[in-house]
Amino acid sequence: MKKTKVFIRILFLGIWMLIFGSCEKFVDIGAPNTMLVGSSVFTSDQTATAAMTGIYSNMMGSYSSLLNEQISLYCGLSADEFIDYSGLSDQKQFFENALTAGNNLSYGLWKNAYSYIYQTNAILESLKQSNGISFGVQKELEGEAKCFRAICNFYLLNLYGDIPLAVSTSYQINDTLSRSSSGFIYQQIIADCKDAQNLLKDDYSFSGGERVRPNHFAATALLARVYLFMRDWKDAEAEADSIIGRPDLFTLTADLNQVFLANSSESIWQMEPVQPGINTREGNIFILNSFPNSVALSDSVLTAFETNDNRRTSWIDSVIVGGQTYYFPFKYKIKSGSPVTEYCMVFRLSELYLIRAEARAQLGNLSGATDDLNQIRNRAGLANTTALSQNEIINAIQQERRVELFTEDGMRWLDLVRTGQATAVLSPFKTGWKTTDTLYPIPLGELQNDSHLTQNPGY
Numbered sequence: 533m534k535k536t537k538v539f540i541r542i543l544f545l546g547i548w549m550l551i552f553g554s555c556e557k558f559v560d561i562g563a564p565n566t567m568l569v570g571s572s573v574f575t576s577d578q579t580a581t582a583a584m585t586g587i588y589s590n591m592m593g594s595y596s597s598l599l600n601e602q603i604s605l606y607c608g609l610s611a612d613e614f615i616d617y618s619g620l621s622d623q624k625q626f627f628e629n630a631l632t633a634g635n636n637l638s639y640g641l642w643k644n645a646y647s648y649i650y651q652t653n654a655i656l657e658s659l660k661q662s663n664g665i666s667f668g669v670q671k672e673l674e675g676e677a678k679c680f681r682a683i684c685n686f687y688l689l690n691l692y693g694d695i696p697l698a699v700s701t702s703y704q705i706n707d708t709l710s711r712s713s714s715g716f717i718y719q720q721i722i723a724d725c726k727d728a729q730n731l732l733k734d735d736y737s738f739s740g741g742e743r744v745r746p747n748h749f750a751a752t753a754l755l756a757r758v759y760l761f762m763r764d765w766k767d768a769e770a771e772a773d774s775i776i777g778r779p780d781l782f783t784l785t786a787d788l789n790q791v792f793l794a795n796s797s798e799s800i801w802q803m804e805p806v807q808p809g810i811n812t813r814e815g816n817i818f819i820l821n822s823f824p825n826s827v828a829l830s831d832s833v834l835t836a837f838e839t840n841d842n843r844r845t846s847w848i849d850s851v852i853v854g855g856q857t858y859y860f861p862f863k864y865k866i867k868s869g870s871p872v873t874e875y876c877m878v879f880r881l882s883e884l885y886l887i888r889a890e891a892r893a894q895l896g897n898l899s900g901a902t903d904d905l906n907q908i909r910n911r912a913g914l915a916n917t918t919a920l921s922q923n924e925i926i927n928a929i930q931q932e933r934r935v936e937l938f939t940e941d942g943m944r945w946l947d948l949v950r951t952g953q954a955t956a957v958l959s960p961f962k963t964g965w966k967t968t969d970t971l972y973p974i975p976l977g978e979l980q981n982d983s984h985l986t987q988n989p990g991y
Contacts, residue, residue, distance in 0.1 A: 601813035686754065782798065800881065802875035833939075841913065841914055843936065883937060
């Protein structure tokens with residue numbers, strides 16, 4: 533069985549390289565050689581599936597990529613979660629909120645996300661042109677591609693503001709794209725999520741029972757998050773409710789040390805590691821055995837937890853070097869080595885409880901909001917919240933998001949920005965903070981390649 537899985541990974545990665553190896557950049561993407569996509573790859577269920585899952589393998593096989601470390605690291609630095617020890621000027625710019633348009637790490641993040649968007653667009657176009665794929669597999673792959681495109685656009689939008697919207701592989705179009713409004717981008721994200729919901733199965737049978745490919749509920753989790761960010765409280769509650777209402781598939785994991793294990797009952801979508809000797813990139817880079825060579829947790833994170841919060845003891849560890857204690861995230865327990873027992877978490881149930889809690893509080897359902905909030909608090913060993921008024925409950929939910937989702941996929945940074953709290957929270961200790969720092973700059977390379985793009989204010 534293990535040899536078979538390794539072979540499949542190699543096949544996926546090989547086909548991915550065959551199809552997408554020449555497509556390095558976007559928006560200035562050039563004229564890619566995509567003839568093989570339609571003519572020789574999308575001729576059977578197996579090879580078409582390999583083209584889609586090859587995207588996941590490539591993301592997890594990369595040293596650093598969008599959902600495999602980049603978002604958690606860069607946004608954690610931009611917020612108040614990490615202290616930078618890397619000695620890298622580009623990484624230090626995230627920590628000091630002093631990004632420049634020429635920052636290579638930011639440019640890499642941008643290109644990485646648009647590369648995946650290009651790849652999903654190529655798959656969607658090839659699926660329409662192919663006659664060699666069964667109806668069921670075609671539905672599955674279309675749904676996965678749209679879900680993956682939606683999450684890439686979600687992060688680009690929330691990090692860079694108005695962005696170019698790419699829905700095709702036409703380089704003639706892509707080379708001249710201008711920035712679309714956030715409302716228009718969100719319409720596309722919602723449309724992709726709803727299509728994915730309708731196309732994807734509501735179980736994990738298509739992935740052998742493993743939660744390593746997005747299904748109906750992964751698209752639903754993303755849609756719930758999107759509605760929350762759009763302040764569409766009613767729809768955010770409804771989407772979150774449809775996941776929470778499936779205890780046959782999803783339950784909060786009682787043991788905090790098991791939450792991030794492969795296929796935990798709390799996971800909605802995880803990504804399977806493929807790098808030899810490494811479980812997750814987060815575990816590999818965040819866990820410290822000696823002096824930090826990248827980041828360590830800030831005092832702001834350490835002091836955010838209430839007394840007797842089990843997350844403080846289960847999800848944070850430390851190392852002493854030269855008499856100095858350095859703290860690090862310990863949600864993932866494995867820095868390196870085999871076998872693979874931890875998968876990279878993309879969506880998990882606790883976030884949906886907190887989404888529903890916030891939506892309910894905003895809608896005036898205070899008892900329902902505190903019920904959801906207490907589910908997360910009680911799992912962490914804490915008593916029910918003492919918050920009573922609507923404002924108190926909303927603040928309590930934001931605090932709970934901070935300690936529940938810390939260092940996960942940029943949630944702290946995105947929450948500070950979307951709630952308008954970034955300046956109040958960060959300016960007291962971020963020297964040189966400006967209100968315009970809530971958006972990253974459009975990379976200089978993109979501005980030079982596409983005269984239709986404009987820069988964000990403050991850069």
